[in-house]
Amino acid sequence: MKSKYQKIKGTFDILPPETQVWQHIESIVHKICKQFSFEEIRTPAIESIDLFKRNIGNETDVSKEMFAWKDQSEKEIALKPEMTAPVVRAYIESGFFRKHPLCRLYYIDSFFRREKPQKGRQRQFNQFGVEAFGTKNSEQDAEIILIAHQILKKLNIKNTNLSINNIGDSDTRSKYESKLKTYFNDHKNNLSQLSQTRLEKNPMRILDSKEKEDEAIIQNAPLIIDLLSKEEKTHFKSMLKHLDALGIKYNENPYLVRGLDYYNSTTFEITTQSQGSQNALCGGGRYDLLVEKMGGPKTPAVGFAAGIERIILEAKQELSQKNIDVYISCNNEEYTAKGFNIINELIENGYTIFFDTNKKNVKNQIKDAVKNNITFMLIIDEAITAKNLISKKEKSVSESEILNFLKDQ
RNA sequence: GUAGCCGUAGCUCAAUUGGUAGAGCCCCGCAUUGUGGUUGCGGUUGUUGUGGGUUCGAGUCCCAUCGGUUACCCCA
Numbered sequence A: 001m002k003s004k005y006q007k008i009k010g011t012f013d014i015l016p017p018e019t020q021v022w023q024h025i026e027s028i029v030h031k032i033c034k035q036f037s038f039e040e041i042r043t044p045a046i047e048s049i050d051l052f053k054r055n056i057g058n059e060t061d062v063s064k065e066m067f068a069w070k071d072q073s074e075k076e077i078a079l080k081p082e083m084t085a086p087v088v089r090a091y092i093e094s095g096f097f098r099k100h101p102l103c104r105l106y107y108i109d110s111f112f113r114r115e116k117p118q119k120g121r122q123r124q125f126n127q128f129g130v131e132a133f134g135t136k137n138s139e140q141d142a143e144i145i146l147i148a149h150q151i152l153k154k155l156n157i158k159n160t161n162l163s164i165n166n167i168g169d170s171d172t173r174s175k176y177e178s179k180l181k182t183y184f185n186d187h188k189n190n191l192s193q194l195s196q197t198r199l200e201k202n203p204m205r206i207l208d209s210k211e212k213e214d215e216a217i218i219q220n221a222p223l224i225i226d227l228l229s230k231e232e233k234t235h236f237k238s239m240l241k242h243l244d245a246l247g248i249k250y251n252e253n254p255y256l257v258r259g260l261d262y263y264n265s266t267t268f269e270i271t272t273q274s275q276g277s278q279n280a281l282c283g284g285g286r287y288d289l290l291v292e293k294m295g296g297p298k299t300p301a302v303g304f305a306a307g308i309e310r311i312i313l314e315a316k317q318e319l320s321q322k323n324i325d326v327y328i329s330c331n332n333e334e335y336t337a338k339g340f341n342i343i344n345e346l347i348e349n350g351y352t353i354f355f356d357t358n359k360k361n362v363k364n365q366i367k368d369a370v371k372n373n374i375t376f377m378l379i380i381d382e383a384i385t386a387k388n389l390i391s392k393k394e395k396s397v398s399e400s401e402i403l404n405f406l407k408d409q
Numbered sequence B: 001g002u003a004g005c006c007g008u009a010g011c012u013c014a015a016u017u018g019g020u021a022g023a024g025c026c027c028c029g030c031a032u033u034g035u036g037g038u039u040g041c042g043g044u045u046g047u048u049g050u051g052g053g054u055u056c057g058a059g060u061c062c063c064a065u066c067g068g069u070u071a072c073c074c075c076a
Helices: A019-035 A049-055 A059-064 A084-093 A138-154 A170-186 A193-201 A203-208 A212-219 A230-246 A308-314 A333-348 A362-371 A399-408
Strands: A046-048 A068-070 A076-079 A103-112 A124-133 A160-166 A264-272 A280-286 A301-307 A326-329 A353-355 A376-380 A384-388 A394-397
Touching: A019 A103, A019 A124, A019 A138, A019 A308, A046 A049, A046 A084, A049 A059, A049 A076, A049 A084, A084 A103, A084 A124, A084 A301, A124 A138, A124 A308, A138 A160, A138 A230, A138 A264, A138 A280, A138 A301, A160 A230, A170 A193, A170 A203, A193 A203, A203 A212, A230 A264, A264 A301, A280 A308, A301 A308, A326 A333, A326 A362, A333 A353, A333 A376, A333 A399, A362 A376, A384 A399, A394 A399
Parallel strands: A326 A353, A326 A376
Antiparallel strands: A046 A076, A068 A076, A103 A124, A124 A301, A160 A264, A264 A280, A280 A301, A376 A384, A384 A394
16 A cells, blocks of 8 residues: 555564564563673663764764754764664663673664665664673673674574684774785786775775685785784783683684774674675674773773674574464443453463454454464353354353353363 | 666556556455355455656656565675
8 A cells, every 4th residue: 555654765564463573582682691791781862962973983974974963052963883882871870880890791683873774774773782781801801702692593593603803902902904015006907896995995995895806815814813912812811711611613814914903802793604695693793992082980991782683583483373262252242341341351271362353243253263273262242152263162151151261171 | 886677556577669557366255055164246456666858649768766585796
């Protein structure tokens, strides 16, 4: 049907029965996070635009892709494009760190980015994620990865690939970036056309290149791990040891270096092997300096975020049928009050009912009930007929006998 | 932001070189079967995404626009 209105570009409705899939994922996230003693945080959909501009990364790129506007008092507002900055803001603003030296939070929420929509990439999209503040120990990095691993496992997502790297501090990174630039410049003529333009704008992107001619050059590129401090190397090694102990398979990926300005030390990403460029399910890492940069006390932190839309593309879950216990037919207006009283009692006793307020004729109601796999049917008129649609038993009952009839079958 | 492809009933799709917009499923009703996953008959649903243009005539050709999709850019 043609609607007078249509949804905004890059947004989508989640309709039944697909809502079941979303509920399923959300319940698993809640459950696993709580098992690890992470607590849920919810923050506003809108924030001051500076929160993101200043703290996420390249200022112009970031603001270009945000939904932002000036409100009536000329204040610049943005719909949140991600959750780390709002969580850190709330963490500092609430003084939470005073009560909880080790603060562990998780969220499930919608975010907004004004990008061109693609498969698995919408303008309003949904993520869940966790953030742990207060320790720089490698056990916390490993626990974060374990949570992501457990959630994906419970969602029955197979063929995932965990890539891990350590990118050191921002000093290391800028050193590495210039080293990389020099290296690629030396091999400029052999690089693909695309990568030659990247060389000026974003040399680290070349490491992700899919062009064949770039492969060999990338393989011999300098590695960031060689520039790491002794401390960082130890941290990295012990985290990998924890993962080994857990039997979690990983890939050391020295090229996993791009990302936000605020990341340091551990970074990781979980991808699937299915095709297409949008294959990252989950990404995260350490951001030990962000809390301090945003005006809080010096607090190390680590976390991840996972895209629910992409996970749904991977988790091909079977939809369960509607689970209705009792089909109610009450077509005679004279007995509507009686019908409603029965319905109310069934609900209070935990039954799921379907009341045909359309008042189709009884024959078609029976067909309807059978088609929907409903076991019991109550036909309420002057008398009440209770039917078991499977055993085909049928009985005329009084109002007080209904519950017994349902139990006995 | 750039480029390619696509848009017909609630869904899946037809419609010859431009010539009366259709089918299946779903839904609704009637009958039939042993009142129940059967079968038969009948019925509803469209400004062919929207707006212009060419033409005697446009779902079909042209332009614009909106939306979807794929690749690039980017990816918090």
